[in-house]
Amino acid sequence: MNANVEPLATFESLEDPDYFYNYVTQLLDTNLPLGHNVLINSKQEIWVTVLLGLSQFMVFPPASGALSWKVFARKVEMVEKWMELIERASTRIVGLYTATGNLAEEVLTKLLGLSCAFWVWDDHEDHEDVTYSPLYMKDKALRVMLVVVHAIGDSVTLTTAAPTDRRLWQTLRMFLVDCLDAVRDFASRAALNPSSIKLFNDAPSVGARFRCIKFF
Numbered sequence: 367m368n369a370n371v372e373p374l375a376t377f378e379s380l381e382d383p384d385y386f387y388n389y390v391t392q393l394l395d396t397n398l399p400l401g402h403n404v405l406i407n408s409k410q411e412i413w414v415t416v417l418l419g420l421s422q423f424m425v426f427p428p429a430s431g432a433l434s435w436k437v438f439a440r441k442v443e444m445v446e447k448w449m450e451l452i453e454r455a456s457t458r459i460v461g462l463y464t465a466t467g468n469l470a471e472e473v474l475t476k477l478l479g480l481s482c483a484f485w486v487w488d489d490h491e492d493h494e495d496v497t498y499s500p501l502y503m504k505d506k507a508l509r510v511m512l513v514v515v516h517a518i519g520d521s522v523t524l525t526t527a528a529p530t531d532r533r534l535w536q537t538l539r540m541f542l543v544d545c546l547d548a549v550r551d552f553a554s555r556a557a558l559n560p561s562s563i564k565l566f567n568d569a570p571s572v573g574a575r576f577r578c579i580k581f582f
Contacts, residue, residue, distance in 0.1 A: 390444075398451070407460045411467075413465075417469055420451070462517065
């Protein structure tokens with residue numbers, strides 16, 4: 367990682383959407399610029415720390431009759447910038463998801479939650495004259511999820527017995543099962559109602575039980 371970028375901003379600062387957006391923009395421009403596709407083979411632990419710190423802020427407000435999508439314009443930009451960072455980091459940082467930490471679980475959990483939230487927002491109201499619509503954000507979340515899943519698959523082999531590889535395969539399998547469960551849950555409803563989905567709840571080897579995530 368370029369020495370000009372601090373390893374991680376303070377959590378208090380990152381709670382501010384403007385600071386978060388500017389921090390991630392600097393991180394991208396300095397370390398993962400567009401058109402410069404050289405792979406990064408070092409300092410994966412620092413990247414994991416940074417990405418885990420940023421990911422904890424990726425919770426989007428549920429659709430509400432009292433509030434408009436436009437009210438959350440800066441929050442939307444903040445989330446979009448985070449997804450851009452995850453996409454570039456997943457394709458350019460070698461061994462990102464095999465480094466110490468639960469980054470794969472955290473990122474996939476947040477992306478699945480965001481995609482469901484944006485799905486509901488897209489059905490909630492008309493969205494004209496906005497930079498990023500709920501449909502655009504939902505599609506991007508799904509695309510980045512596929513990028514992350516692909517990166518995890520590239521990080522491990524079926525024949526290895528390494529503990530890290532076993533953990534990643536378990537993560538990948540359970541994430542795909544949870545996606546199928548989410549689709550079945552939505553498809554079985556005539557109308558979208560409040561619902562909760564528990565991720566990775568049967569995987570003691572992956573880590574602590576994930577909290578129940580309320581999508582809408």
